[in-house]
Amino acid sequence: MNFAMSDNLARDLEKFNDLLRGHLEPFLNQWYKKEAIPREFFQRLGQDGWLGFTGKNGQFVEQSYLKQTILMEKLATISPGVAVAVMVQISLGMVPLFLFGSEPQKETYLPPAARGETLICLGNTERKAGSDVANIGMEAKKVDGGWMLNGTKAYVTNGAISDLALITAISDPSASRNHRLSMFLVDLTSTGVSRKQLKKRVWIPSDLTRLHFDHVFVPDENLVGKPGKGLQQVLATFTQSRIPISGLTLGTAVGAFEAGLERACKREIFGQRIADFQAKSFEIADFSSRIEAARLLALKAGWTKDQGKDFRMEASMAKYLSVEIARQVGVWAADLFGAASVMQDHPVHKFPMDAWASSLGEGTQDVQKLIIFREIMKKRDII
Ligand SMILES: Cc1cc2nc3c(=O)[nH]c(=O)nc-3n(C[C@H](O)[C@H](O)[C@H](O)COP(=O)(O)OP(=O)(O)OC[C@H]3O[C@@H](n4cnc5c(N)ncnc54)[C@H](O)[C@@H]3O)c2cc1C
Numbered sequence: 001m002n003f004a005m006s007d008n009l010a011r012d013l014e015k016f017n018d019l020l021r022g023h024l025e026p027f028l029n030q031w032y033k034k035e036a037i038p039r040e041f042f043q044r045l046g047q048d049g050w051l052g053f054t055g056k057n058g059q060f061v062e063q064s065y066l067k068q069t070i071l072m073e074k075l076a077t078i079s080p081g082v083a084v085a086v087m088v089q090i091s092l093g094m095v096p097l098f099l100f101g102s103e104p105q106k107e108t109y110l111p112p113a114a115r116g117e118t119l120i121c122l123g124n125t126e127r128k129a130g131s132d133v134a135n136i137g138m139e140a141k142k143v144d145g146g147w148m149l150n151g152t153k154a155y156v157t158n159g160a161i162s163d164l165a166l167i168t169a170i171s172d173p174s175a176s177r178n179h180r181l182s183m184f185l186v187d188l189t190s191t192g193v194s195r196k197q198l199k200k201r202v203w204i205p206s207d208l209t210r211l212h213f214d215h216v217f218v219p220d221e222n223l224v225g226k227p228g229k230g231l232q233q234v235l236a237t238f239t240q241s242r243i244p245i246s247g248l249t250l251g252t253a254v255g256a257f258e259a260g261l262e263r264a265c266k267r268e269i270f271g272q273r274i275a276d277f278q279a280k281s282f283e284i285a286d287f288s289s290r291i292e293a294a295r296l297l298a299l300k301a302g303w304t305k306d307q308g309k310d311f312r313m314e315a316s317m318a319k320y321l322s323v324e325i326a327r328q329v330g331v332w333a334a335d336l337f338g339a340a341s342v343m344q345d346h347p348v349h350k351f352p353m354d355a356w357a358s359s360l361g362e363g364t365q366d367v368q369k370l371i372i373f374r375e376i377m378k379k380r381d382i383i
Contacts, residue, residue, distance in 0.1 A: 031205040046116025052090035053114045060110050065302035069247035076251025080354035083248045085206040088157045091241035093120030100225030100233050121162040123153030124234050134177050134231050140169035146219040152212045159209025160197045168230045181230030185222040192216040202357035238362045246298040246318035249358040253326035256351035260333030287329050294322045313375035320368040326355035
């Protein structure tokens with residue numbers, strides 16, 4: 001067992017920090033005000049190879065999940081909302097194409113996506129189908145040369161800025177619940193697609209968008225993976241995505257902790273720094289320890305995936321624990337700013353709100369507990 005960061009990874013992290021200092025931090029206030037992330041930022045990340053995939057001998061390979069977890073933590077420490085937009089591009093947009101796409105689909109869509117030139121989102125959730133992923137109503141009817149899509153995806157991150165969307169729909173209504181969905185890659189400029197950007201209070205400046213499909217034609221070659229395997233494909237995508245979202249959520253906790261600590265060390269009340277009250281110093285020690293525990297678990301999940309081992313339990317545990325700590329430390333940090341914390345533009349605001357959002361993406365806390373329990377029982381051969 002080795003807990004030391006490799007020289008390569010340390011160098012990469014330094015380069016990534018430089019990029020964030022030069023191309024994110026100076027513009028962040030502006031992006032928060034506009035509630036939008038310019039496409040150029042994705043291109044900048046793509047140019048330097050930060051979008052999750054690397055070209056090798058004409059082939060695309062996934063970058064290390066350990067590394068992605070570390071980078072996500074770093075990015076989310078500054079802005080969980082920017083981090084989620086990047087994570088969606090990599091983990092919900094590119095990963096399903098990488099895992100299930102045909103060779104022509106990979107050749108066509110992955111290189112521009114890895115350069116940040118083409119943006120891809122994923123829509124599964126509908127009003128009546130969130131945790132119950134299979135319960136969607138969106139239809140895909142077979143027609144000559146393709147499929148006709150009808151329905152609405154309720155909450156799609158990056159839906160406003162993406163060029164393409166991976167969309168799940170019922171392609172065979174006569175099949176059983178687990179075998180009736182397929183996944184389609186939809187050009188969002190197609191006739192019949194409409195988008196409505198939703199007003200939200202979390203993960204600013206990313207967008208959350210409702211995508212409506214009214215008789216949208218999707219050619220046969222845009223079916224992703226196997227017909228009838230859409231549910232398994234989207235679940236596998238969420239399972240993988242739980243690793244980077246754990247890094248993101250951890251970053252949310254770290255951002256909050258740093259803001260809270262700074263405040264506790266600066267603000268004097270009753271003649272002493274807040275941090276010098278023993279009650280507060282114990283909280284600092286406690287949160288610091290628990291953040292480190294969540295970090296070790298997130299890194300273990302990334303490492304387990306990189307080793308080609310079954311990472312389902314680790315990914316769910318990492319997501320569960322990082323959300324628990326991010327929620328608590330977010331409220332703690334906001335509390336330390338007193339009344340100032342509730343003002344509209346106060347920077348500490350985003351951490352508790354974004355921790356709340358993290359609890360929803362890739363499965364709620366209850367869903368993670370269901371998965372962890374199932375994996376525990378499976379490992380013991382009980383079910
Ligand atoms: C900011 C944001 C971004 C999002 N981005 C996307 C996106 O890009 N693409 C996309 O497809 N979706 C996206 N979503 C949707 C997200 O995946 C869903 O909100 C999530 O899956 C929960 O579904 P729901 O909102 O319908 O809640 P519900 O499933 O209705 O859950 C409500 C409550 O019931 C609990 N619950 C559910 N099932 C069980 C159970 N079996 N046992 C015990 N308790 C249970 C839940 O834990 C929760 O507390 C996004 C949501 C948000 C808020």
